[in-house]
Amino acid sequence: xxxxxxxxxxxxxxxxxxxxxxxxxxxxxxxxxxDRGWAIAAIAGTLKFDFFKRNTVKTLMLERIxxxxxxxxxxxxxxxxxTVAHLWPDSQATQTDSIPxxxxxxxxxxxxxxxxxxxxxxxxxxxxDASQRWALIKLGTRGLRVGVSARSxxxxxxxxxxxxxxxxxxxxxxxxxPYTELLAWLEGKAEKPDISxxxxxxxxxxxxxxxxxxxxxxxxxxxxxxxxxxxxRVQLVCTEKGKALFSRTGDDISQAFPDVLEGxxxxxxxxxxxxxxxGKDVDSFNALQQRLNRKKPPAKLIKSLPAGLILYDILRNGxxxxxxxxxxxxRQILSQWIAGQQCSHLHLSQTLNLTDAASLRxxxxxxxxxxxxxxxxxxRKDSRYVPGRPKGQWYKWKRDPKLVDAxxxxxxxxxxxxxxxxxxxxxxxxxxxxxxxxxxxxSGFTDEELKKxxxxxxxxxxxxxxxxxxxxxxxxxxxxxxxVHPSPRHKSGIALRFPRFHRIRWDKPxxxxxxxxxxxxxxxxxx
Amino acid sequence: xxxxxxxxxxxxxxxxxxADAYIDPMVPVTRAIITHGHADHARAGHxxxxxxxxxxxxxTTRYGEEMAREQTALDYRQSVTLGDDKDPVTVxxxxxxxxxxxxxxxxxxxxxxxxxxxxxxxxxxxTCEPFxxxxxxxxxxxxxxxxxxxxxxxxxxxxxxxxxxxxxFPDRCHVVGTYALGKCQRVILALRDAGYTRPxxxxxxxxxxxxxxxxxxxxxxxxVAVSEVENKQDLAGEIILAPPSALADRWSRSLPxxxxxxxxxxxxxxxxARQRQxxxxxxxxxxxxxxxxxxxxxxxxxxEVWVTHGREDALIYQAEKMGFNARALSLLGxxxxxxxSE
Ligand SMILES: [Zn+2]
Ligand SMILES: [Zn+2]
Numbered sequence: 048x049x050x051x052x053x054x055x056x057x058x059x060x061x062x063x064x065x066x067x068x069x070x071x072x073x074x075x076x077x078x079x080x081x082d083r084g085w086a087i088a089a090i091a092g093t094l095k096f097d098f099f100k101r102n103t104v105k106t107l108m109l110e111r112i113x114x115x116x117x118x119x120x121x122x123x124x125x126x127x128x129x130t131v132a133h134l135w136p137d138s139q140a141t142q143t144d145s146i147p148x149x150x151x152x153x154x155x156x157x158x159x160x161x162x163x164x165x166x167x168x169x170x171x172x173x174x175x176d177a178s179q180r181w182a183l184i185k186l187g188t189r190g191l192r193v194g195v196s197a198r199s200x201x202x203x204x205x206x207x208x209x210x211x212x213x214x215x216x217x218x219x220x221x222x223x224x225p226y227t228e229l230l231a232w233l234e235g236k237a238e239k240p241d242i243s244x245x246x247x248x249x250x251x252x253x254x255x256x257x258x259x260x261x262x263x264x265x266x267x268x269x270x271x272x273x274x275x276x277x278x279x280r281v282q283l284v285c286t287e288k289g290k291a292l293f294s295r296t297g298d299d300i301s302q303a304f305p306d307v308l309e310g311x312x313x314x315x316x317x318x319x320x321x322x323x324x325x326g327k328d329v330d331s332f333n334a335l336q337q338r339l340n341r342k343k344p345p346a347k348l349i350k351s352l353p354a355g356l357i358l359y360d361i362l363r364n365g366x367x368x369x370x371x372x373x374x375x376x377x378r379q380i381l382s383q384w385i386a387g388q389q390c391s392h393l394h395l396s397q398t399l400n401l402t403d404a405a406s407l408r409x410x411x412x413x414x415x416x417x418x419x420x421x422x423x424x425x426x427r428k429d430s431r432y433v434p435g436r437p438k439g440q441w442y443k444w445k446r447d448p449k450l451v452d453a454x455x456x457x458x459x460x461x462x463x464x465x466x467x468x469x470x471x472x473x474x475x476x477x478x479x480x481x482x483x484x485x486x487x488x489x490s491g492f493t494d495e496e497l498k499k500x501x502x503x504x505x506x507x508x509x510x511x512x513x514x515x516x517x518x519x520x521x522x523x524x525x526x527x528x529x530x531v532h533p534s535p536r537h538k539s540g541i542a543l544r545f546p547r548f549h550r551i552r553w554d555k556p557x558x559x560x561x562x563x564x565x566x567x568x569x570x571x572x573x574x
Numbered sequence: 575x576x577x578x579x580x581x582x583x584x585x586x587x588x589x590x591x592x593a594d595a596y597i598d599p600m601v602p603v604t605r606a607i608i609t610h611g612h613a614d615h616a617r618a619g620h621x622x623x624x625x626x627x628x629x630x631x632x633x634t635t636r637y638g639e640e641m642a643r644e645q646t647a648l649d650y651r652q653s654v655t656l657g658d659d660k661d662p663v664t665v666x667x668x669x670x671x672x673x674x675x676x677x678x679x680x681x682x683x684x685x686x687x688x689x690x691x692x693x694x695x696x697x698x699x700x701t702c703e704p705f706x707x708x709x710x711x712x713x714x715x716x717x718x719x720x721x722x723x724x725x726x727x728x729x730x731x732x733x734x735x736x737x738x739x740x741x742x743f744p745d746r747c748h749v750v751g752t753y754a755l756g757k758c759q760r761v762i763l764a765l766r767d768a769g770y771t772r773p774x775x776x777x778x779x780x781x782x783x784x785x786x787x788x789x790x791x792x793x794x795x796x797x798v799a800v801s802e803v804e805n806k807q808d809l810a811g812e813i814i815l816a817p818p819s820a821l822a823d824r825w826s827r828s829l830p831x832x833x834x835x836x837x838x839x840x841x842x843x844x845x846x847a848r849q850r851q852x853x854x855x856x857x858x859x860x861x862x863x864x865x866x867x868x869x870x871x872x873x874x875x876x877x878e879v880w881v882t883h884g885r886e887d888a889l890i891y892q893a894e895k896m897g898f899n900a901r902a903l904s905l906l907g908x909x910x911x912x913x914x915s916e
Contacts, residue, residue, distance in 0.1 A: 057739075059844065061853050066743070073742045112722065113895070119888045120723045129844055133723035177725065177842075 048175060050078050051086050051149045052182035058090075058193035067195055068203045075207055075230070082149040084225025089186050090193060091200040093224055098156035098187035099164045101506070104131055107169050111136055125511075128190065132181035138173045145174055150225065156187065208233025216434070220297055221247040246289045248282060248297035249316055249362055250434035254441035256451075256561065257425065258568040261442065265425070267407050271374055272399040274414065275422040275443055276357055277332045278322035279339070279554050283356065285311050292321075296556050303342055304354045310390030316363035317356075317381060319396065322419065324355030327394065329419035332550065339554070358385060359396035359424075362432055370432035377432065399423075414446045422446045448527045449569055450549055452560040454482055455522045458504040459515050461489065468497055469504040469516065474524060474546075476539070476563045482520055483539040483563055491527065491548030500551070523552040523560050531570045539563055541570070575684040577712045583903060588690070588714075592683055593656035593663035595624075597690050605656070607665060609692030610676035611636070611755055624648055626667055628675025628790060632755065635786050650677065650703065670694040671705035672860055673756030674790060680708050689874070690714045693883075695859065696866040697729070701759050701792050705870070713876035714903060717884035718861040719839055722892075726839060726863040732856040733764045736835060739854050740813065743833055747809045748854070749826060750835040751818035754780050756860050758815055759787045761837050762794045764858075765813070773798045775809060777816035777825070806830065818850070839863070871896060 054074045058067055071090075075083050088094050108131045109117060117134065124130040152171060159167050168187070172180050185191045195203075201219060205212040210233065221242025222229045231237035280295040290311050291301045301308055304321070323330035323338065334352055338344060361381040362370050369377055378398075385393050401407050407423075414420050422445035430440040453474035461470035471489040475482035492500065503522060510517035527549035534542035541563070582589045587599040595605040602619035609615055609625075611632030616625070618637035623630070627647040634641055648654055648667050655662040661684070667677035672693040679690045687710040694705050694716065719726075740748055752758045758780050765774065773796040776784060781799055788794055800816075803809060810830040818836065826832050836852035839859025847855035862870065871879060871893055879893045880903040893900035 053735075053738075057742075057854075060847060060855060066853075069742060115891055116722050116888055119885075119891075120721050123721055123885070124723055124843060125845060130723060133725065133842070137725065176727070 048146050048149050048152065048179050048182065050074065051082065051089075051186075052175075052179040054086060055182045055185070055191065055193055056178055058195060062194075064199060067193075067199075068206065071195070071200075071203050072207050080227050080230065081225035084227055084230060085149050085153045087200060087204070087226055088224035089189075089191055090195050091197040092189070092191075093197075094153075094186075094189055097189055098153075098159075099168050101127060101188050103165050103168065104128070104184055104188070107165060107172075108134060128181055128184040128188070131184060132177045135172050135177075135180055137176070146179070147171060147174060152183065152186075153225075204229070204233060208235075214239075216250060218242060220249065221245045243366070244286050244288050246284050246286050246291045248284065248293040248299075251280065251282060251295055251318060252360075252432050252434055252441065253436040253559065254424065254426075254443045255436065255438070256565050256568075257442035257444045258565075260568075262404075262444075265404075267401055267403055269428055270425045271378070271428050272401050272407065272410070273359060273396050273424045273426070274399070274417075274420045275424045275445070276320045276322055276329060277419055277421040278320040278329075278335055278357075281319060281321040281356065282362075283307070283311065283315075283317045283319070283358075285313060285315050287314070294554055295559075296554075303338065303344060306349050307354050307356055307390075307392045310392070311388060313387065314363070314365045315361065315384050317358050317384065318360040318362060319356045319358035322355055322357060323352045324357075324392070324394070325353065329355075329357075329417075331419060353392070355392045355394060357394050357396045360432060373429045373431065374426055375428045411444055411446065420446070421450075448549075449531070450525050450527050451476065451566050451569075452523050452552060452555065453485060453526050454520050454557045454560045455518060455524060456482055456484055456520060457512075457515050457517055458500075458508075465497070468501040470497055470501070472500075472524070474526060475520075476561050476566055477558075478539075478563045485537075485539045485541060485563065485566065486526070486528070486543040486546045488524075488526060488546045488548055492551065496548075496551060521557050523555040523557055524548055525550040525552055531566060533570060541567060575686055577681075577683075577686050577688040580683055581681075581688065588903075590656075590663060590681060590683075592658065592661060593665070593681070595656055595663075595665075597679060598692070606642075607679050608633070609670065609679060609690065610672055612673070612693065612753075613755075615692065618642070622646070624654065624665065626650065626675045626677050629677070630675075631786060631790075632675060632783070635782050650706075668706045668708050669703035671696060671699060671702055673699075674702050674759075674787060674792070676702060678706070678708060680710065686711050688712045688714070689876070691716065691870075693718070693861055694870075695862050696869060697726070699760060699860075700763055701756065701787065707870075707873045710874065710876045712878045712880060713871070713874045714880045714882060715867065715870065715889070716861065717867070717881050717886050717889040719859065719863050720867060720881070720885040720889035722864045722888070724839070724842060724863045725865060726842070726857055726859045729760070729764045729858055730768060732837075732858050733761075733768050735854060735856060736765075736813070737768060737770065739833065739835075740811065743831075745810050746831040746833040747812060747814060747829045748833050748835055749814045749816055749821060749829065750837055750856070751821045751850075751852075752780075752815055752837045752858075753860075754817050755783050757837060757858065759784060759792060759794060760860070761815065761856075761858060762797075763792070766793075766795050770813075771795065772812070775800050775803065775812055775814040777814065777820050779817050779820070780815055800829075822851070868892065868896070871898060 057070045112134055121130045201215045202212055205215045222240055228240040232239050282293045284291050290308055291299050292304050294300050323334040338352055361377050364380050382395055385395055411423055414422055425442040427440050453476055455472050456475045457473040458469040459471040473484050473487050475484045504518055507519040508516040509519055526546050528543040528546040530544040532542050580591050588597045595607050596603045597607045598609055598615040599606050604621045606620040607624045611629045616633050618641045620642045622644040623642040624646045630645050630647050650667050650669055653664050653666040655664050657663040664682040666680045670676040670678045670692050681688045689708050689710040696705055752761050775798050806828045807830050821834055833853050835854040836850050837856040837858040841847045841855030842857045878899040881889050882903040886902040890900040
């Protein structure tokens with residue numbers, strides 16, 4: 048644990064990617080398995096659950112200190128984990144050889160129940176010094192912020208083993224902490240881990256919002272046009288070893304949707320939209336939300352709101368990787384693959400036969416007639432399946448009003464009957480790797496959603512500026528608005544007209560929210 | 575007679591009326607009792623200064639021979655009487671363990687004993703005599719680190735962090751921001767204790783005081799002025815000490831691949847360390863941490879405690895819980911000296 052907390056301390060204060068990489072590589076060289084693998088997991092965010100709740104930490108602390116002194120200390124330090132790390136009574140008996148190993152800590156917490164986690168935590172805190180306590184609390188609540196993203200962690204691993212970053216990317220979802228095999232391979236002590244038969248998530252291909260200029264330029268014949276359904280993007284993976292349904296972030300959501308997986312067999316990796324479907328009829332996103340809320344849905348709910356997949360792509364057919372084939376070919380393969388399944392929950396995405404710009408525009412206008420449809424997808428017929436967001440290949444053309452995916456940055460309490468809720472939100476869009484505020488919204492959500500938002504803000508606040516709470520940059524909202532105007536008064540250079548919540552994207556990673564550039568491109572199309 | 579009837583706080587500082595003397599005054603006065611040589615306690619231009627011999631040397635080093643019209647050197651435990659012969663005030667210095675020459679001032683008047691501890695700490699420090707417990711009726715304590723979050727780790731542990739960083743970044747110049755008086759010399763000694771024998775490089779502002787410490791018998795090992803290094807690229811991988819202010823100014827630009835190190839008790843608070851843009855914060859303090867403050871209150875065991883200089887609220891709250899009479903003594907003008915740049 049000492050090596051781990053030293054590592055975090057160094058990363059926390061050191062600026063510059065190269066320096067951070069040097070520190071991590073030195074740590075990997077000098078730290079044994081399985082500790083170092085858990086450290087990688089902690090930094091890259093691949094630990095699957097919280098070891099304990101933040102509130103448990105606070106409760107344990109208050110059993111050990113005068114509440115007045117705690118309040119004064121918290122006020123000065125401004126952050127819970129650090130306050131507790133400093134305030135926890137140092138046991139005189141702390142000796143180097145009694146410091147627990149990182150791997151032991153992780154294992155013990157993995158086996159602990161909610162009831163025993165608190166006792167386990169206080170026992171460990173007694174054995175550690177202040178830096179180590181901070182590291183443990185941050186690790187256990189998965190609140191590490193040391194300025195190393197999952198992507199940079201992969202780059203560092205690639206450089207550590209002198210291999211290609213793409214190799215790490217392709218392996219990443221097939222290997223698990225504490226990454227013993229992966230590290231052995233990187234150090235030349237073992238073969239590359241074989242994950243071909245594993246049930247793992249494959250990085251997905253994403254689209255860009257379309258702008259007017261692109262719309263004018265495209266030759267409709269070169270593009271496959273489909274409806275963009277208002278569901279969630281999923282990946283269905285099936286191998287000899289098993290099958291699973293993954294969300295777009297790689298979370299395994301199989302247990303929540305047993306009905307979809309039931310009839311699936313044989314090898315394949317397919318890409319599509321998860322929806323509530325009554326036969327061929329697609330239900331609203333709200334209906335889907337009810338299923339998403341339940342990690343293990345009761346049979347009754349599955350029956351009343353059956354899930355279905357509208358599939359639009361295939362990455363793997365049997366044991367053949369088909370990502371290098373053109374979209375039109377993949378579509379044929381996908382169609383056969385679906386035909387080979389005995390599963391009524393699978394549907395092939397319908398392509399719209401359009402030949403000219405006028406019919407495309409007309410289709411887009413009509414798209415809003417169906418509540419389950421939120422626009423059109425345009426994909427180049429010759430596009431290969433490229434993970435990430437390659438330029439000029441896939442576009443989404445959302446129906447009006449204008450919608451963007453933005454990230455909540457700050458929250459403030461409302462007025463009147465909302466004064467006890469955080470109900471006024473400032474949201475931002477990406478510019479390079481920074482978020483810039485682009486507007487504020489305080490309507491468009493239900494009372495139920497307001498409660499959830501308020502709760503989220505309280506749990507994810509990271510700073511305070513008077514009445515304003517800064518929150519973790521993690522929650523994406525779909526903001527609806529009527530127009531964008533250039534505005535030199537705002538740092539972002541734009542102002543949104545009548546922004547309001549359209550939908551809360553609990554499922555969407557913040558990194559995939561829209562860029563400022565994308566939103567600026569909407570300026571002309573709306574004026 | 576209770577000290578509250580003969581001690582006053584005014585704009586100039588803490589004033590002892592029957593002795594007509596100020597303790598660590600902010601501006602030039604007729605008679606000044608100086609606890610130690612830090613700039614916010616020891617200023618130039620007083621008519622008559624009472625201090626320990628080492629403190630007087632420090633003041634002379636900093637301000638020149640003309641730093642005061644008249645000086646009285648008082649060894650530890652040696653007394654002087656001030657004021658009216660028939661109604662005298664007795665002043666005696668005791669070691670405070672803060673920096674070389676630092677003293678607590680015991681002031682006795684009409685049967686009452688008041689101890690002004692100045693700045694002090696309880697950790698072993700090879701550059702000065704350890705703090706001595708002096709029984710008294712009223713004890714004035716600083717509260718620079720007066721919150722229970724402050725517990726300073728052992729100095730050798732912090733020095734190891736610096737040496738480890740030097741290993742990980744063998745080509746980077748480690749510039750350590752330290753207060754010129756006391757902290758700087760302590761860091762040097764701790765490096766020597768850790769077996770570091772290579773020359774240490776000094777910013778110009780630190781040289782005279784290091785020389786003085788050596789004269790006082792504190793062996794600091796090989797020291798080289800940065801200005802004497804012709805090719806600054808030769809400093810790659812070396813350890814340089816500099817006042818904190820120099821870390822951010824142009825001086826450091828000529829140095830190769832600087833890694834910013836800060837040695838200060840404040841570095842314990844992450845936000846504070848980040849604010850100072852320390853890449854490697856070392857928690858090294860010349861003040862008491864919270865447990866040492868409480869230990870001292872207990873050992874001195876004065877029925878009344880006046881708290882100044884820092885986070886008074888928490889210490890007063892705690893002192894009252896411990897059964898002492900405690901109140902804040904609002905002195906203005908003292909800097910959080912670990913943070914000031916000299
Ligand atoms: Zn001082
Ligand atoms: Zn001071």
